[in-house]
Amino acid sequence: MSIPQYYLYIHPMDLKELKSDIWIDEPVPASLKYGKKKVEIDLAYRGSHIRKFKKKSYHITFYKPKVFTGVHEIHLNAEYKDPSLIRNKLSLDFFADIGTLSPASQHVQLFINGHNEGVYLLLESVDEYFLKKRNLPNGSIFYAVDDDANFSLISPIEKTTKNQLDSGYERKVGQQNDSQKLANFVYKLNTATKAEFEHVIQKLLDIDKYLRWLAGVVCTQNYDGFVHNYALYQNNETGLFEIIPWDYDATWGRDIHGDVMEFDYVRAQGFNTLTARLLGVSSFRRQYGNILKAILEEQFTVDTMTAKVEKMHNLLRPFVAQDPYIQKNIEAFDQEPEFIYQFIRDRNLYLREKLVDFL
Template sequence: MNLKLYFVFLALFVYALNGNAQYSNFSSKLPLVYLNTGGEEIRDEPKIQAEMGIIWNGTGELNQTSSKFNHFQGNIGIEIRGSSSQMFPKKSYGFELHDENGEDMDFPLLEMPEEEDWILYAPYSDKSLIRNVLTFTLAEKLGAYSPRCRLVELFINDKYEGIYVLMEKIKRDKNRVDIAKLKPEDLAGEELTGGYIVKIDKTTGSGGSGWQSDYVNKMQRRTFYQYEYPAADEIHQTQADYIRNYISDFEEAVYKHEFDLENGYQQYIDINSFIDYMIINELSKNIDGYRLSTFMYKDKNEKLNIGPVWDFNLAYGNANYGNAWETFGLEIYVDLGDDQWQNPFWWSVFMGDRNFTKALRCRWDDVYFDVLATEQVINTIDSLVVLLDEPSERNFARWPVLGEWIWPNYYVAPDYSSEITWLKNWIYERMRYLNLSIPGDCDSDPTQPLDFALSTFPNPFTHKLTIQVTSDKNLSLGIQLFSVNGNRVHEQRTPVSEGLTTIEINTASLQRGLYIYRVLKGEVEVEVGKVVKM
């Protein structure tokens, strides 16, 4: 055998040793999940038949690979899931539990409420391994349903595949999105009003059928709404028309700036769900938040809710576009250029509604000093990382991505500990920024007649400062910028039309530092604030 061929065989032997034999006998604090496909490749549709076994001795107990399946052993149908994540070698899977006759079967996997549909999510570009689990945990503390999940270690056909997250799939169920079952014959009256689930997302993966909004966002794009429940191939046309018209009525009221609590847009939505959804997406600065992986649901005779939260693998600074890595700036205002998926227009309009911003600020003040206190968030991270002490070493031996750039990483750490430290530091800075920058005044009286409302973003800013004005009449506004020593560095007079007006100020020539902005209606000062040039 020549020397080159010898080294090829040696490399293959070492790979087999590291990928299989090295991980054939160990103990773990995490449940051990085994899939056996009989050698058949798992595809992106249709599902293939496989067997699944789980070794789990309960929370806090060690699980040994040499043990027998003692929590679950049975049949499943499984397929690859996800959209852009399918390009990664570490795949995520969707599966359903089957009985001995091949029929769907409910089971309470790892003490989560019994169901048939589940997901094995594969953290890959998220090298902390916990961004989704962390977010679902924090969202649950706000009181609404958040997908339950468990960190596990996965084997496929006896080959070790690393750390996965076994999690609930979002669907209508009494233990998940708890809304009424909509039957095919529910075509009139109260029965027609719910329940529904729609989503805003890419049309790849699941879904794809729905309708476009009648209104465009700031990039002249129309939000696309997809039928999730009932599915597009099951929903009756009368039901499809109902939920489409309901959301269109909501959008029309927002577009017309109908802010009255009883007769405006809030008659269509549960504002508390929108506020909590915004808090979670802004805390994590989720680059996909609002515009992708966004679910909304409506129960019978109830208002439209937004949620549950979903898909945070690119959050907490883990993306190198759209300023996602920066700890400043609100994601509702993100500028993604020509990207075809943009935030729905209604989020920025909400910022001109003093009823919304007051409720937002009051809610933030409540949770910032309670369930979302910075130290509580850090403690949640620590509790997850403790579980991953040894499992993370096995995961990164199987998938050696530490120190390597994986799309779309902003920060690339040399080791797992540095990944976690960077995540914690990012959260410290983000929470500080949000506490200073969440709009609204909890002590204000939004019932006073609305002349106009104003929001300034991003703050801090770089080359451009944007001011959005919502007015119930035509106005002429004066806008002035002053340096901290009192020098006027910018001044302009701008006409503002009834409705929503966006004013952009070119600040490229300004030096870094703190500035005071002053807004005048006519010659009367109506607002003063601080902004920072980075």
């Protein structure tokens, strides 16, 4: 079996400009060849701290044509600090399996000007094309870009009341009035009295989808997932907000540096103001407990995950052996499946013991 091959071609002067400052978001022109088709693109680095790594990650916007394979833009993640290279995809597929909206992803082999850059994860962008591909109603989409996206009136960054309640978000799809709707959502979820909250929040949020997302974050143990690493979609037909996971490489027992994160590091009730308020309502708390219990019995088990892990690992191994950035560390790659299985065993048992708090 093979993985798709993507060939990027960048003029040497443009490549020099791209490399001159890793923090500049301004793209350079390039072309992308995939199969028998060649398209013109805009290319830029993506991410924050990951820009410092030797193996860069990229953001690609299709220029001519503007839509290619049904999308306008894609992300190519190097997954540089994940020795397995599969945690991000494993997580996003897991979220889809438990009933949460989740971006599609696929491993590819990337070449730049003929040079093999190794294995990358192609991530679908969460935008209007994401909605269209799933036959979902139009709506606004916001990316949580920093810790201010904590569903609170207080900024953890400034340690003061936020000047703008949509702070921490970047509007990806929608108009200015949609940003006001988001701010209104944050305001109401914080200011509704305890007696009002259960009634108020059901008019603002898809409760079931949020609780499934919460269970997914808790199982995969994405410590950063509660205040960023997500997108918000407001369905224009229902008016309800839904939450979508994003960038889940620091999961399944490892942190953003690739170091071990103990299985009990993230608590079963998660973090952030919205989660705390939801779990403060007995009916929502039981609903979460039942969702989490079912996932621990069905999806988040070694038996269920083994086939998925082995399929990805076996598919990627020949290409990892050729990846110039990680080929010398192939032994670590080979040890990761068992590491992930042990994390699932330990985390599953830990969360089962905590179920009594929710049921």
